[in-house]
Every structure is written in structure tokens, then in C-alpha cells.
Amino acid sequence: MEYNRKDPGYRPINERLRDYRAVELQLSQDEIRRQASRCMDCGIPFCHAYGCPVSNVIPELNAFVCKGNWRQAMNLLLSADNFPEFTGRICPAPCEGACVAGISDDPVTIRQIELAIIERGFESGEVGSGPPSMRYDNSVAVIGSGPAGLAVADTLNRAGYRVTVYDNDRHPGGILRYGIPDFKLEKWVVERRVKLMEDEGVVFEMGVNVGEDISYRYLKKRFDAVCLAGGSREPRDLKMPGRELNGIHFAMDYLTQQNKKIGGEPVDPSKSVTAMGKTVIVIGGGDTGSDCLGTALRQGAKKVYQFEILPKPPVKRSQSTPWPMWPLMLRKTHAHKEGGEQRWSVMTEKFSGHGGVLKKLHCAEVEWRSNGADTPGVPVKRTGTDFEVDADLVILATGFMGPGRNRLVEELEIALDNRGNVKADERHMTNVEGLFVAGDMHQGQSLIVRAIADGRKAAYGIMQYLKVR
Ligand SMILES: Cc1cc2nc3c(=O)[nH]c(=O)nc-3n(C[C@H](O)[C@H](O)[C@H](O)COP(=O)(O)OP(=O)(O)OC[C@H]3O[C@@H](n4cnc5c(N)ncnc54)[C@H](O)[C@@H]3O)c2cc1C
Ligand code: SF4
Numbered sequence: 001m002e003y004n005r006k007d008p009g010y011r012p013i014n015e016r017l018r019d020y021r022a023v024e025l026q027l028s029q030d031e032i033r034r035q036a037s038r039c040m041d042c043g044i045p046f047c048h049a050y051g052c053p054v055s056n057v058i059p060e061l062n063a064f065v066c067k068g069n070w071r072q073a074m075n076l077l078l079s080a081d082n083f084p085e086f087t088g089r090i091c092p093a094p095c096e097g098a099c100v101a102g103i104s105d106d107p108v109t110i111r112q113i114e115l116a117i118i119e120r121g122f123e124s125g126e127v128g129s130g131p132p133s134m135r136y137d138n139s140v141a142v143i144g145s146g147p148a149g150l151a152v153a154d155t156l157n158r159a160g161y162r163v164t165v166y167d168n169d170r171h172p173g174g175i176l177r178y179g180i181p182d183f184k185l186e187k188w189v190v191e192r193r194v195k196l197m198e199d200e201g202v203v204f205e206m207g208v209n210v211g212e213d214i215s216y217r218y219l220k221k222r223f224d225a226v227c228l229a230g231g232s233r234e235p236r237d238l239k240m241p242g243r244e245l246n247g248i249h250f251a252m253d254y255l256t257q258q259n260k261k262i263g264g265e266p267v268d269p270s271k272s273v274t275a276m277g278k279t280v281i282v283i284g285g286g287d288t289g290s291d292c293l294g295t296a297l298r299q300g301a302k303k304v305y306q307f308e309i310l311p312k313p314p315v316k317r318s319q320s321t322p323w324p325m326w327p328l329m330l331r332k333t334h335a336h337k338e339g340g341e342q343r344w345s346v347m348t349e350k351f352s353g354h355g356g357v358l359k360k361l362h363c364a365e366v367e368w369r370s371n372g373a374d375t376p377g378v379p380v381k382r383t384g385t386d387f388e389v390d391a392d393l394v395i396l397a398t399g400f401m402g403p404g405r406n407r408l409v410e411e412l413e414i415a416l417d418n419r420g421n422v423k424a425d426e427r428h429m430t431n432v433e434g435l436f437v438a439g440d441m442h443q444g445q446s447l448i449v450r451a452i453a454d455g456r457k458a459a460y461g462i463m464q465y466l467k468v469r
Contacts, residue, residue, distance in 0.1 A: 003034050005106035010334050017297055020182040020262055023334050024089070027109075032116040035109045036065040042100045046324040047110060051098030053453040054081045058095060058110055065113055074121040077114060082154045082452055083193055085122070086147060086176060088115025090184050091449045092287075098324030122192070131201040132160045138466045141166060141223040143210045143408075146174020147448045148439020149229035150197070151455025152462070157202045159463060164223070165202060168209040170265060174231055176448070177263075178256045181291050183298070183334075187263060211408035216435075224469075225434050225462045228422060229455065232440035234404030238283065238396055242351030247358030249273055251288045251397035258295050275301035279390050281361055282306045282340075283348055284397030287333070292395045294335030304340035305389065309379055311368050312344035347379060349386075351394065361391045400445040419444055427461030428454075436462055 008025040010016065016023045027035065039062035047058045057076055064073035077084050091111055099107030121127040139162035142149045150172070153163045171177055173190040198204065208214060219226050235250040237243070253273075260267050275296035282289045282296070285308025296304045317327035336342060347366045353359045365385035368377035402420030403409070409416075415423040415431040421444050422430055422437040429436050438458035439451040 003038055005038065005109055006031060006035060007109065008112060010337075013338050016183065017338055020258075020298060022089075022186050023183045026115065026119070027112055029116065029120065032113055033066055033068065036062040036113050038101060038108050039063070039066070040101060046098040046100060047095040047108075050324050051095035051326075053094070053447070053449045054087075054456070055453075056080045056095065056110075056114065058108075061117065062108065062110075062113060065117060070117065070120050070124075071126060073117045074126060077117050078121075078127075081114075081449075082151045082456065083147065083448075084114050084118040085189055085193065086185065087111070087449050087452070088118055089189065090180060092326075092447065094326045094449075097326045103323050128196045128200065130199070132158060134160050135162065136160050136466075138162065138224040139164070139222070140462055140466075141219045141226045142229055143167075143226065144174060144229035144231060144439070144441070145169070145172035145194075145204065145206075146229060146231050146439060146451060147176055148231075148441075148451035148455040148458075149174065149227070150193070151452040152227050152229060152436075152438050152459045153202050154197055155456050155459035156462060157197065157200055159459075161463070161466070163202050164205055166205045166208045166210050166214070168207065168213075170206055171263070172204050172206065178259050179252055179288075179291075181255060181259065181295055182262055183294055184291070187259075211406060211411070216408050216412060220434070224466055225436060227428075227436040227438055227458055227462060228408075228430070228441055229438045229458075230403060230406060230441045232400050232403050232421065232445045234401040234420075235396065236398045236401050238348060238398060240348070240350050242353060242358070244356075245351055245353040245358040246356055247353070247392060248351060248394045248396065251282075251284070251292050251395050254395050255288075255291055255295060258299070273393070275299040275304070275393055277302055278392035280304045280393045280395065281389060281391045282395045282397055284308065284399065285310065285342065285344065286397065286399070288399075289395075289397035290333040290335045292397050293340045294333075294338060296393075296395070297335070297339050301393075306336075306340055306342045307346040307348065307363065308342070308344050309347050309366060310344060345379075347381065351391075358391055358394060360388050361394065362386070362388045400440075402444065403441045427464055428458035429461060429465065434465065436465075 008027045010023045041059045045059045061073050093111040095110045096107040142153045142165045145165050145167040153165050157163045172194045176190050280296045280301045282292045313330045315330050317329050321328040345366050348363050350362045365382045366379035370377040412432050417423045424437045436458050438455045
């Protein structure tokens with residue numbers, strides 16, 4: 001009641017547009033302690049029980065921080081979340097949407113408090129306890145080094161299992177490394193955690209495409225259990241006239257290339273895509289689209305538009321998502337504040353060009369019509385709203401369709417659900433004995449914190465399986 005919520009803010013726009021470094025600032029430790037004191041220690045903490053997918057014990061964390069017991073806070077935080085330095089930076093914080101203080105006031109700055117706890121832990125050298133004192137003979141292979149695979153590996157390694165992580169990329173991290181721009185998550189944060197995991201005994205085998213370079217038969221001979229954590233990266237395409245023109249790219253390809261350039265990895269110059277001096281249209285109004293917008297502005301785009309087919313969300317929490325649900329509402333990311341023009345209820349109908357090169361986008365406005373309270377609305381074109389925009393570069397940030405084709409999944413005839421994700425039982429085991437699944441490959445494209453939560457559950461399933469075998 002005595003303090004207002006305070007957010008750390010961002011670096012000035014004219015400064016941050018000149019580099020790719022993290023844009024969000026951090027609060028001082030004194031301010032973090034004040035912010036933690038805003039927590040009401042509710043009898044039923046919805047933030048913990050409903051909001052946070054890893055069930056961080058938020059009121060107790062706030063109480064420790066408020067009293068300056070940083071070490072206890074860190075140990076408690078790490079007991080639920082393997083990587084608070086990732087979630088503390090890029091989690092959209094569903095916990096804050098479920099904070100009781102948020103019913104009548106601003107919610108507690110839970111994500112910032114989490115980040116302060118873990119960063120103080122790294123600074124003081126208290127994070128990391130070295131290799132476990134006891135090792136089981138059992139070994140586990142994890143395929144994929146995104147947040148889900150890392151969480152499986154970290155949880156099993158700490159429990160004393162021998163873990164090897166395989167990934168076809170050059171460096172570990174999955175989307176943390178290759179999808180999310182540095183201005184949201186600088187890559188030293190990922191490297192610091194991977195180094196710690198290596199020091200604690202996890203082995204990383206990079207540049208290995210499982211199913212192509214090595215077979216499941218090979219893994220089965222060497223390991224007692226295998227966990228798939230290959231993500232969900234099959235992009236949703238816009239199959240419409242002109243799609244074949246040069247100048248139309250998928251968001252993940254575009255973002256991966258920029259992240260590789262920043263990380264000093266080779267990029268084939270003939271395939272290099274840049275927004276420099278171009279009119280760019282990002283199709284898709286979500287977070288991936290916002291990451292593309294921020295990247296295009298940093299590359300020196302002449303003009304950037306972001307088009308979304310859904311209607312503009314309300315400025316305040318929509319009645320369709322009452323507290324403690326994650327509120328549907330208009331969110332302006334830091335990239336939106338940097339420039340570009342956002343438009344909602346816009347449907348793209350075709351691309352046109354000249355000499356095989358993209359020149360224009362042809363669009364129209366839509367109205368969303370619902371047939372009843374429980375049926376999702378359908379977009380209906382509004383007559384007379386057709387318009388066209390010049391475009392040199394179009395980035396498709398229209399979502400993901402599932403894990404896509406995977407040789408190992410096909411050869412082993414692994415069962416999939418109706419959305420194309422890998423099916424598993426309550427232990428996270430697929431229909432193939434000893435083969436588990438975690439993260440986006442299991443639940444569809446989601447959030448870092450959900451990938452970590454799913455990875456932890458898969459690790460517990462694997463431990464249960466290895467114990468009863
Ligand atoms: C552009 C973008 C921005 C995002 N921003 C956010 C954000 O700000 N906050 C948030 O919470 N969430 C965000 N997300 C969602 C989040 O990144 C994902 O939900 C999360 O990374 C999923 O983790 P994962 O480990 O399941 O898969 P991934 O991170 O996709 O990792 C899968 C790994 O498996 C490897 N792999 C796949 N097949 C094989 C094979 N056969 N052999 C070897 N290796 C293989 C891949 O190379 C990859 O490294 C974003 C997603 C995107 C695309
Ligand atoms: S991981 Fe995300 S949801 Fe959980 S406490 Fe942290 S910011 Fe909130």
C-alpha cells in the first residue's frame with residue numbers, strides 16, 4: 001500500500017536502435033526489495049498455483065527478498081525453475097496476470113524480482129554446485145538443446161544421471177540462441193548457463209542431426225533412455241498468388257540469420273537477407289512479428305509495417321479473460337515503441353512483383369463475425385476496403401504448425417496427436433518404450449517457461465522409468 005509498482009524501463013530509443021544489445025534496464029537491489037514488499041502474501045497465491053507454469057513459490061521468494069535473504073531466495077527459486085535468468089528476462093509473466101494485487105492496482109513486479117535474485121546469485125558465485133556427489137550408472141540422451149532439452153538435462157544431471165545432449169546447431173540454446181533477438185536476450189546469458197551445465201557434467205554433442213547423422217539404434221545401444229526435445233518449428237505458410245516471388249521469407253529464417261551474424265557464425269552471402277533501405281511488411285502481429293520488426297529497424301529499414309488479421313485487442317483486460325487468466329489486451333512491446341506501423345484486421349490476399357521480385361502486397365480489411373458466444377469468429381472481408389502497399393521484403397510471422405518432418409519420428413512410427421505434436425503418456429513416454437518427449441515438440445509452440453516446466457516433468461518421468469526397469 002505504501003509503494004507503487006516501478007518498472008525498470010528501457011534504454012533510450014535513439015541509442016538502442018544503433019545496436020542489438022539488451023534494451024531492458026534492471027532495478028537496483030534496494031528498489032527490488034521495496035517492490036517485493038508490495039506482495040500481500042495472499043492466503044491463496046494465484047501467481048504460484050495458477051499463473052506460473054513452473055510453480056515458482058512467489059510469495060515466499062518475495063518475503064526472502066524483502067528481508068534481504070537473497071541466498072535463501074535463490075535456492076528456493078532454483079528448486080522450481082532451472083533457468084530463472086531466461087524467464088526473468090523474457091517470460092511474459094503470466095504470474096503477474098494472476099497477481100491478487102492486480103485486481104485493484106498494478107501487480108507485483110514478479111519477473112524483475114526473479115531476475116534480480118538469480119543475477120545476484122551469479123555475481124556472488126553462489127549459482128552452481130559442481131557435479132553431483134553421486135552418479136547412477138544410467139545414462140540418458142536428450143535430442144535438442146532448447147529450453148526444454150536443457151531443463152531435461154539439468155534436472156537429470158543434478159539427480160545424478162549421466163546426460164548427453166545432441167543438437168544439429170553449432171551452439172546450444174535452440175530458439176533462445178537462434179530465434180530470440182539479442183535485444184531481448186543477449187547470448188552470453190545462454191553461454192553462461194551452458195558452461196555451468198558442462199562444468200556440472202552434462203555433455204553437449206553439437207552439429208549432430210539425430211535421425212540423419214546418427215540413428216535411434218545407435219542411441220538405444222548407448223543410452224538407457226532417450227528424450228526428444230526438437231521443438232515445433234514448421235512455419236505456417238501463406239499459400240496465395242505471388243508467394244513464389246523473391247523477397248518473402250519466414251520469420252525464423254530471418255531472425256536466425258541475424259543472430260548468427262551477431263554471433264560471428266558464417267552466413268551464405270547469396271542467401272543473406274537484410275531490411276536495409278527497404279520497405280518491410282511483417283505479416284503476423286504476435287511476439288515473433290515484433291522481434292522481426294525490431295530487427296528490421298536495427299538493420300536500417302526505410303519503413304516497417306506489421307499487419308495482423310485479428311482485431312485490435314482492448315486497451316484494458318478483455319472481459320473474455322477475467323482475472324486470474326492471462327489478460328487479452330493491447331500490448332505494445334519495446335520494438336513497437338521504436339517505430340513501424342501496426343495495423344489490425346488486415347487480410348493479405350496476394351503478392352505481386354516484377355521480374356520475379358516482390359513489389360507489392362494486396363490486402364483488405366476484415367470484420368470478425370461470431371455466430372454465438374462459444375464459436376470463434378470468422379473474418380469477413382469488408383467491401384471497398386481493398387488496398388495495396390509497396391513492399392521490398394515480406395516476413396511471414398504467421399505461427400507454427402507443429403514439429404514438421406523428422407526422420408526418427410517417421411522411422412519409429414511415433415504416435416502424433418491431431419495437431420502433429422508427439423503424443424506421450426503421463427510420464428512423457430511416447431508409444432516407443434524408453435523414448436520420451438518434452439517441450440514444443442510435445443505441447444506445440446509455446447513459451448520458454450512452459451518448455452522448462454515440460455522438460456522437468458519429462459525428467460521426472462525418465463527417473464521413474466529408470467528406477468522401475
Ligand atoms: C522468434 C521467437 C521468439 C520467441 N520469444 C519468446 C519469448 O520472448 N518468451 C517466451 O517465453 N517464449 C518465446 N518464444 C517461444 C519459445 O522460444 C519456445 O516455446 C521454446 O524455445 C521451445 O523450446 P524447445 O526446447 O521445446 O524447442 P526449441 O527452442 O525449438 O529447441 C529445439 C532444438 O532441437 C534441435 N533439433 C531439432 N531436431 C533435431 C534433430 N533431429 N537432431 C538434433 N537436434 C535437433 C533444434 O536445432 C533446436 O536447437 C519465441 C519463439 C520464437 C520462434
Ligand atoms: S517463470 Fe514466468 S510465470 Fe513464473 S514467476 Fe517467473 S516470470 Fe512469473
